[in-house]
Amino acid sequence: MRNIFLLISKEFKQIFRNRSMLAIIFALPIIQLLVLSNAADFELKKVNIAWEDMDKSALSTRLQDRFTASNIFELTSVSDSHQANDTLLQDGGADAVISITKGFERDLVNRIPFTIQVRINAVDGAAAGLISAYIGRIVSSFYTSDLLKVEERTNISTSRYLFNPELNYKTYMIPGILVILVTVIGLLLTSLNIAREKEIGTIEQMNVSPIKKHQFILGKLIPMLIIGIAEFWIGVLISRSVFHIPFLGNPLLQLLFLVVYLWVMLGIGLLISTKAQNQQQAMFISFFVMMVFIFLSGLFSAVENMPQWGQILSKLIPITYFIRSTRALMLKGAGLSTLYIDLIILSGYALVINLMAILAYRKTSQ
Amino acid sequence: MNDKIVEVNELTRNFGEFAAVDNITFEVTKGEIFGFLGANGAGKTTAMRILCGLLAPSSGTATVCGYDVASQSEQIKLNIGYMSQKFSLFNDLSVWDNISFYAGIYRMSTAQIKQAGHQILQELELGKYKHRLVSSLPLGWKQKLAFAIAIIHKPQLVFLDEPTGGVDPITRRAFWDMIYRAAAENITVFVTTHYLDEAEYCDRISIMVKGKIGAIGTPQELKEQFRVQSIYDVILALARGEEQ
Structure with missing residues (x-):
């Protein structure tokens, strides 16, 4: 003991004496949280549209006003030329062209199905989908509120957004970014730290001393665990105070998940450090592993949208379960009854990976 | 108990087909300064790693401080000190942090650490630098401090692996004064070196050649045995014998 x-205490002294290490551990994550959450934002802020009105009726003008009034859309051009609008789409002057066909008002009044043609620049497929959805929303709200009688409106279904009513992308992203920060600490710093002692040779000095192997490993992992925990909660405080992201779940349950997840990452870090001879190698392997984790985790893209094999891979990496449970805990206030499977899976990973790391560590030092 | 602190009997260590240590037998007597010489790659480091309990022997036996290297390495580690040229101290910790960390590992009490630590600072005139990072000290000072720390727990035996590599002659002399003082306190010193003047300071030396012990004895005995004037000539003679 x-x-x-x-x-x-030696480890903490080394960390707190080393200014660049301190910066990596504390300043960088804070900056990352502030910058990354603003940059990794798929929200549409401003969509330029070209308006093509063949009907030129009172109702089509009212629909046009709807678009002008919205915060998202900006009418950059109003023209009847199909060709001119296509050119606009071509050179980026407009993101979408909305074209009202002749007979729009007549069909509407007579309750005959009407058509509006929308042409969208879909180079960015995700953005095009969003634009299409926004346009649809405005059109349908125009239809229901302006044209239907009150008693008719009850038949129209409307959607209400739960847990993130303003559809704020940050609310979705920040729990994920917190997870990445914790991953960096657990995986990268642990593997770097042990590889460093190998590189300098102080590990040899430890080996000839009465320090036992498990003591050495625990002496490395526990400080990283403490730092990881501290970092996560600092991140939660920032996301609450700066981004007003709620924390609805039980903090103790979150802590439990965090500790289990950190053990998984520390184990991987340890495993990497047994293979790496120096810090450079440790850095490269860690980065590779982290990249795979981040892209397959469902952080930037929903797991459901991945191809079959991608979904399977995603299920194989531990970070997926931690991101999912952290989001559920923070935003929905989910409890153990819904998250116990994730906890069991993460615990399983922690157990298996640490066993592997200990075996690998023993082997290399004999 | 006998007065042998290291007993090595037909010790061999293979790496694949290659025998880094090839059937060596020798003893070290309590309290002596034992020089362990040999060219790079002759097997010194492998032999020393086995004696420290870092590496298991392929065959043969060795005891250190009465404990078997293969099965009782934990006891050995409590009774020895170890210091090398390349690594020892934490550069990013202060002088005092290093002292108290290593002393703590060897199960010294807080009071003992305080007393022994202050003695080291006094002897090495490092009082002013107590809270300086070790990285800011000159190499010679670092090595003297590393040696003092390696014997802070008064081990029965201390292994020194090229302790004076790259150190200036004056500091080397001072370093050897420290070795003599340690020997006077009944700490056996097992030292490897490439400096042949240092070999002459040892009570007894052994010279390893290609995994075997080429020669062993007091410096005087070896010079007489090979009928030469210096240890340098002994090593040359051994190398020539190897070539033929």
Whole structure:
């Protein structure tokens, strides 16, 4: 016990003496949280549309006003030329062309199905989908509120957004970014830290001392665990105070998930450090593993949209379960009854990976 | 108990087909300064790693401080000190942090650490630098501090792996004064070096050649045995014998 305590206090002294290490551990994540959450934002802020009105009726003008009044859309051109509008679409002057066909008003009044043609620049497929959805929303709200009698409106279904009523993308992203921060600490710093002792050679000095292997490992992992926990909660505080992201779940349950997840990452870091001879190698392997984790985790793209094999891979990496449970805990206030499967899976990973790491560590030092 | 602190009997360590240590037998007596010489790659480091309990022997036996290297390495580690040229101290910790960390590992009490630590600072005149990072000290000072820390727990035996590599002659002399003082306190010193003047300071030396012990004895005995004037000539003679 005493040896572990000595090692931990040594580790903290080394970290707090080293300014660049301190910066990596505390300043960088804070900046990342502030910058990344604003940059990794798929929200549409401003969509330029070209208006093509063949009907030129009172109702088509009212629909046009609807678009002008919205915060998202900006009418950059109003023209009847199909060709001119296509050119606009071509060179980026407009993101979408809305074209009202002749007979629009007549069909509307007579309750005959009417058509509006929409042409969208779909180079960015996700954005095109969003534009299409926004346009549809405005058109349908125009239809229901302006044309139907009150008693008729009850038949129209409307959607209400739960848990993130303003459809704020940050609310969705920030729990994920918190997870990445914790992953960086657990995986990268652990593997770098142990590889560093190998590189300098102090690990040899530890090996000839009465420090036992498990003491050395715990002395390395526990400080990283503490730092990871601290970092996560600092992140939660920032996301609450700066971005007003709620934290609805039970903090103790979140802590439990965090600790289990950190053990998984620490185990992977340890595993990497047994293979790597120096910090450079450790850095490269860690980055590779982290990239795979981040892209397959469903952080930037929903797992459901991945191809079959991608979905399977995504299920195989531990970060997926932690991102999912963190989002559910923070935003929905989910409890253990809904998240116990994720907890079991993460615990399984923690167990298996740490066993592998310990075996690998033993082998290399014999 | 006998007065042998290291007993090595037909010790061999293979790496695949290659025998880094090839059937060596020797002893080290309590309290002596034992020089362990040999060219790079002759097997010194492998032999030393086995004696420290870092590496298991392929065959043969060795005991250190009365403990078997293969099965009782934990006991050995409590009774030895170890210091090398390349690594020892944490550069990013202060002088005092290093002292208290290593002393703590060897199960010294807080009071003992305080007393022994202050003695080191006094002897090495490092009092002013107590809270300086080790990285800011000159190499010679670092090595002297590393040695003092390696014997802070008063081990029975201390292994020094090229402790004076790259150190200036004056500091080397001072370093050897420290070694003599340690020997006077009944700490056996097991030292490897490439400096042949240092070999002459040892009570007994052994010279390893290609995994075997080429020669062993007091410096005087070896010079007489090979009928030469210096240890340098002994090593040359051994190398020539190897070539033929």
